[in-house]
Every structure is written in C-alpha cells, then in structure tokens.
Amino acid sequence: MSRPGAGFLAKKSTQPSSEKIPTLGKAQVEPYAWHFKRKLAALSPNGEPPKKATGTDQVVGLGLVAVSLIIFTYYTIWVILLPFIDSQHVIHKYFLPRAYAVGIPLAVGLLLLLFVGLFITCVMLKNQKVTKKVQ
Amino acid sequence: MTKLAQWLWGLALLGSTWAALTMGPTLGLELPLTCREVLWPLPAYLLVTVGCFALGTVGYRVATFHDCEDAALELQTQIQEARADLARKGLRF
Numbered sequence: 001m002s003r004p005g006a007g008f009l010a011k012k013s014t015q016p017s018s019e020k021i022p023t024l025g026k027a028q029v030e031p032y033a034w035h036f037k038r039k040l041a042a043l044s045p046n047g048e049p050p051k052k053a054t055g056t057d058q059v060v061g062l063g064l065v066a067v068s069l070i071i072f073t074y075y076t077i078w079v080i081l082l083p084f085i086d087s088q089h090v091i092h093k094y095f096l097p098r099a100y101a102v103g104i105p106l107a108v109g110l111l112l113l114l115f116v117g118l119f120i121t122c123v124m125l126k127n128q129k130v131t132k133k134v135q
Numbered sequence: 136m137t138k139l140a141q142w143l144w145g146l147a148l149l150g151s152t153w154a155a156l157t158m159g160p161t162l163g164l165e166l167p168l169t170c171r172e173v174l175w176p177l178p179a180y181l182l183v184t185v186g187c188f189a190l191g192t193v194g195y196r197v198a199t200f201h202d203c204e205d206a207a208l209e210l211q212t213q214i215q216e217a218r219a220d221l222a223r224k225g226l227r228f
Contacts, residue, residue: 054202068191072184079180083172098172102179109182124182 075101153177 028067078095136144157175159166165173 027136057200061194061196064197065191065195068187068194071189072191075180075183075187079176080173080216083169098176101176105179114144 150178 078098079101080097082092082098153174156166157162157171160171
C-alpha cells in the first residue's frame, strides 16, 4: 500500500463485481480528506498548479545547457577522436594544433582563479573600510 | 574513511596511472603513437568534462525551476520589513 488512498480502494475491490458500485459517503471520505488537502496545499495557495519557469530563466538555462554541450562535443572530438582520423582528412582544418587542447583550459582556469581572487580581495577591502568607518 | 580521503585516494590512483603511462616510453614501455596522443591531455579533458557537466546541470535546473510568485512577493515584503526594522535600530546599508 504505497498510496494512502489505495487501502480504501483495495477494500472496495474485494467485493464481488455483481454488486453495484457503492457511492462514497462522507464517513468514508472524511478520514482521507487530509490527503487531498495536503495535495491541494502542495499546489500554490490559490489552488492553481505550480507555474513553469518563466521567460529569461528558461532562456538563460537553455543557453547554458547549449554552451556546455557545444564545448563538450568540440573538446571531445579534438582530444579523443582526432588522433584516430587520418591526418590528411579535411576535418583537421577546423581544429587548432593539439598543444592548445591543454593550453586553453589551463589559461581559462588561471583566469578564473584570478577573478575569484580579485573578487575576494575587493570584498575584504570593502569590509575593512566599513569597520574602519564604524570605529 | 572520509569522503575527502576517498576522493584524494581515487585522484592519486588515477594520477599515478596517468603519469606512469605518459612517462612510460622514457622508462621502456612502448605504446602506439595514437594512444599516447590521446593519453597525455586526459587530465585536462576530465576537468573540462566535469566543468561542462556542472554548467549543464546548473543551466538545466535554472530552466526547469518552477516559479513561485506568491512566495517571491512574500519574501520581498519580508525583506522590506527587515530593512525598515534594522534601519530603525541604527544599521546603515
């Protein structure tokens, strides 16, 4: 009995099918009413179904997904597939020399670290200025 | 063993395997040229893959997160109340 209402329905199904389908009286529904109230509460307070993500959220999210997929496929082809392709094939024209396959992520990683460090420095300096003003 | 220790252990194993295979030719182990070509950028490749996966997951969750406008309004009124309260008590923003 995974669902709370399943016990109620299971009781009904043990009756022979020749009987007419019983109607639900208030006494039978009442104990399970809190389940329905919880389900309603899980919807928004107005009783509407939960809204989807809107507008810019979807655009930004799908943009991030697309960017990550593009980077992943390009990098995978570059690092893993190209060595197995004949060096005279035309596809090699679209990919930089192999040394950049390690150089570019390394440079980007160092830049990221630089920005994170700069951000932390700025925040710490701002905090120090605020505490000096208060003193 | 803590999670950190497990991760470091796994990374150390993978790193030492990679180092042994890439510096193998200098010690006498001969691999075909294509395998060596694929092998030596592997750590960078794994890092980029993990980064792309993280970015993609964040983007997907941003795109599918449900809006709760009532909760947003409630939160904004609470923020304004808190700002007014704290400003009365003397905290400057």
